[in-house]
Amino acid sequence: MTLREIAEILEADVVAGSDDLDVTIKNACSADMMSAVLYYHTPDSLLITGLTQPHVIRTAEIAGIKSIVFVLDKKPGADTIELARQKKIPILCTRFCMYTASGKLYEAGLPGCLFK
């Protein structure tokens, strides 16, 4: 599924990486605990989270995550957006909660990511 399709399904605003919406996402994980994110096998994955601090971008970079969705209309600070641009990790913001955002993407055919 492309990031563009994901943005449409989640009626999301693209706050970083609007030029990179053609990237293909293979699966997704939803988490607020960063160690849980690091426990999953997440190359080419989407992270759905409610946390918006810069270390979430660094977690994504380290885990090989391709893009992040912030749920519940949480707006990241300028520092987070700047780091996401630098690391080329597109950021989407959706008003849906984590459960609904995950459910909508799952229903549209995006599977969960695997455990190692």
Add this chain to the structure above:
Amino acid sequence: MDETTEGSFQIIGGNFGNAGEASMQLKSKLTELGVNEAIIRRAAIATFEAEMNVIIYAAAGRLHYYINRDKITIKIDDMGPGIENIELAMQEGYSTAPDWVREMGWGAGMGLPNMKKNSDEFRIDSVVGEGTTIEIVINLS
């Protein structure tokens, strides 16, 4: 890669603004050296968890890495409270992280298990009141 590449970073306790910076720099170094992607990922995850523990629990620490033809060795030592019961700390889900740390997404009690899982050799040594030393070895061949 005949020679040893090495480097080190200072880590300041409580500095969440920079959290992950040392691990990301190690990751770029390994990428530059042409190390296999799956190995880079394991090294970066293990290092990041160790870096976070220094930021969360200690006053300060230092990360030192050595890379040669055979392996990546990462040593993290900190000046912190130390760990009283290492066996307990190693259990999945065990955490003493305060609520404000948990609100930032850390404190799932998976850090030490994640480090161990991603390394080929893992050593931890700790003295209460002095600090903790961690050594992570990841084989390259």
